[in-house]
Amino acid sequence: xxxxxxxxxxxxxxxxxxxxxxxHSTISGNEYVYWYRQIHSQGPQYIIHGLKNNETNxxxxxxxxxxxxxxxxxxxxxxxxxxxxxxxIVRGDSNYQLIWGAxxxxxxxx
Amino acid sequence: NAGVTQTPKFQVLKTGQSMxxxxxxxxxxxxxxxYRQDPGMGLRLIHxxxxxxxxxxxxxxxxxxxxxxxxEDFPLRLLSAAPSQTSVYFCASWTVNNEQFFGPGTRLTxx
Numbered sequence: 069x070x071x072x073x074x075x076x077x078x079x080x081x082x083x084x085x086x087x088x089x090x091x092h093s094t095i096s097g098n099e100y101v102y103w104y105r106q107i108h109s110q111g112p113q114y115i116i117h118g119l120k121n122n123e124t125n126x127x128x129x130x131x132x133x134x135x136x137x138x139x140x141x142x143x144x145x146x147x148x149x150x151x152x153x154x155x156x157i158v159r160g161d162s163n164y165q166l167i168w169g170a171x172x173x174x175x176x177x178x
Numbered sequence: 179n180a181g182v183t184q185t186p187k188f189q190v191l192k193t194g195q196s197m198x199x200x201x202x203x204x205x206x207x208x209x210x211x212x213y214r215q216d217p218g219m220g221l222r223l224i225h226x227x228x229x230x231x232x233x234x235x236x237x238x239x240x241x242x243x244x245x246x247x248x249x250e251d252f253p254l255r256l257l258s259a260a261p262s263q264t265s266v267y268f269c270a271s272w273t274v275n276n277e278q279f280f281g282p283g284t285r286l287t288x289x
Binding site: 104109110111112113114117155164165166168169170171 | 182209211218219220222234237268270280282
């Protein structure tokens with residue numbers, strides 16, 4: 069599976085959009101991009117995933133570049149409860165192993 | 179639905195002791211996995227299962243055993259605990275599109 073690179077930490081003001089980048093330059097054609105978050109050492113929580121089209125759900129939007137080498141997770145109106153570590157992961161359907169990096173620690177400031 | 183449950187929440191062991199971490203899911207998910215998470219790091223896969231009776235090793239399997247006799251349960255056994263196994267352990271279950279559901283974790287300290 070392709071490796072991912074994320075900034076170790078980011079700040080965002082409450083009420084603003086939080087944009088979290090992820091590089092996955094070695095991603096292959098059948099690999100999906102997944103985002104999870106982990107709030108204060110709880111179990112990770114699924115946010116969203118996509119293959120090549122942009123995706124949106126009730127939690128966030130996922131923007132994947134046309135060459136699929138990078139993506140951005142967007143939390144449209146960040147709240148204090150969005151403070152967490154955000155993980156970007158890539159994997160294919162035929163592989164059951166997820167490779168987790170250290171993620172991005174997102175701090176939402178009032 | 180309770181989702182994914184793990185017991186115990188906390189455990190302290192002495193070096194050389196053995197124990198079993200319990201994991202159960204009530205979502206009828208075919209796939210389950212065990213991860214460990216050390217401070218400041220991401221999760222690392224220990225073992226996983228793609229169905230009852232079928233298990234396989236992940237990234238860090240040494241010192242751990244698993245079995246999957248039913249769809250619901252996936253226990254993790256520490257054979258002879260070592261201080262290096264001090265960690266937080268997460269169990270997860272998922273469906274074919276790989277949205278993983280995680281339990282609350284077991285915090286293990288080995289003295």
